[in-house]
Structure formats: structure tokens, C-alpha cells
Amino acid sequence: GLDAGMKIFQEVKDTFGCSVLTDVHEPWQAAPVAEVVDVLQLPAFLARQTDLVEALAKTGRIINIKKPQFLAPQEMKHILHKCQEAGNDQLILCERGSSFGYNNLVVDMLGFGIMKQFGFPLFFDVTHALQMPGGRADSAGGRRNQVADLGRAGMSQGIAGLFLEAHPDPDKALCDGPCALRLDR
Structure with missing residues (x-):
């Protein structure tokens, strides 16, 4: 449950001296998660849920906003506006690809320039951009072998950094797993 998860996050922070980021999926989770976690992540599929956006914003924590696969880059301004209206401008944008047909995501490099104009740090979730939703019988597939190439392409756009799963x-x-990096890479 939530309490057990928060204990694990606190142990990670204490052991490694690092900041912790995690998804929040429901509005009631925002405040208790914010007591332990440094960066709250608004999942892509939930980014248009106003009650969740407002709950995250009201914590005062940094929010990593994943761009939904179904949203145009310029439409991210609406999510940013909701956060700012709730009193939070500690925001990070995160590109993670757009749906392109079935079982495929693509990254439109022109979208980086659009989102950078909003004035917030922009990161690129390379590993999730290489997912192949529904690409395996029971889970998402992925293209781990393309992480380095796509990561370099993203960094060429002058973004703040990369978000990578390992x-x-x-x-x-x-x-x-199919799109995650090995820890030793």
C-alpha cells in the first residue's frame, strides 16, 4: 500500500542521498506522497484529469508532467495553466512520444521547440518513447537497441536532459523491460 511505498522511498533517499520521483495516480495520494517524494510525476494518461493536476500542484512540490501520447505539444499549455492557477510553477515537461498507428510511438522533434517556448525545463523520456504498446501478447514491447540514437537526437534539441528507465x-x-537500459550501460 501507500504507507509501505513511502517507507521504501524514504529508505532509498536515506541510503543513497538522492531525490526521488514517482507517479501519483489519484488526488488523495498527492499530499501523503509529497511528504516523502521530491518530484511528483503526472502520468501521461492522467494528465487531463483536472482534480489530479490541482491536487499535485497544491502540494508545492516539483511536478514532472508527462506529455500524453494523444496530445499535441502546444496543448501542454493547458496543463501548465492548471498547475499555475493552483499556485505551482515548479514544473517540468517531459516528452515521451506520440501514438502513430497501432503499437507504435514516434517522437516529433519539432515538438521540443514548441514546448521549450513555455519556459519550463523540458526532458525527454527516451525509454518510454521506444515502447511498443500492446506489442507483446501480455505487455508492451520495446526497442532498447535504439535508446542511444534517440537520446542523442533529443539532446540535439537543447533540452534540459533525459529521463531513462534502467x-x-x-x-x-x-x-x-523491453525498452529499459541495463544499469551497467
């Missing part, structure tokens, strides 16, 4: 053994990961 796992000690991606082939055994419970989630997103």
Missing part, C-alpha cells in the same frame, strides 16, 4: 536485468523486469 534495470539490472531488463529481460526480467516486471514492467517496461
Whole structure:
């Protein structure tokens, strides 16, 4: 549950001295998660849920806003506006690809320039951009072998940085293994 998760996050912070970022999926979770976690992430599929956006914003924590796969880059301004109206301008934008047909995501490099104009740091979630939703019988597929190429393409756009998922053994990961990097890379 939530309490057990927060204990794990606190242990990670204490052990490694690092900041922690995690998704928040429901408005009631925002305040308790913000007591421990440094950066709250608004998941792409939930980014248009006004009650969740407002709850995250009201915590005062940094919010990493994942661009929904179904949203044009210029439409991110509406999510930013909701956060600012709720009193929070500690915002990060995160590109993670757009739906292109079935089982495929693509990244429109022109979208980086559009989102940079909003004046907030822009990151690129390379590993999720390489997902192939529904590409495997029981989970998402991915194209891990293209992480370096796509990451370099993103950085060429003058963005703030990359968001990368990693796992000690991606082939055994419970989630997103096909597009995750190996920790030793």
C-alpha cells in the first residue's frame, strides 16, 4: 500500500542521498506522497484529469508532467495553466512520444521547440518513447537497441536532459523491460 511505498522511498533517499520521483495516480495520494517524494510525476494518461493536476500542484512540490501520447505539444499549455492557477510553477515537461498507428510511438522533434517556448525545463523520456504498446501478447514491447540514437537526437534539441528507465536485468523486469537500459550501460 501507500504507507509501505513511502517507507521504501524514504529508505532509498536515506541510503543513497538522492531525490526521488514517482507517479501519483489519484488526488488523495498527492499530499501523503509529497511528504516523502521530491518530484511528483503526472502520468501521461492522467494528465487531463483536472482534480489530479490541482491536487499535485497544491502540494508545492516539483511536478514532472508527462506529455500524453494523444496530445499535441502546444496543448501542454493547458496543463501548465492548471498547475499555475493552483499556485505551482515548479514544473517540468517531459516528452515521451506520440501514438502513430497501432503499437507504435514516434517522437516529433519539432515538438521540443514548441514546448521549450513555455519556459519550463523540458526532458525527454527516451525509454518510454521506444515502447511498443500492446506489442507483446501480455505487455508492451520495446526497442532498447535504439535508446542511444534517440537520446542523442533529443539532446540535439537543447533540452534540459533525459529521463531513462534502467534495470539490472531488463529481460526480467516486471514492467517496461523491453525498452529499459541495463544499469551497467
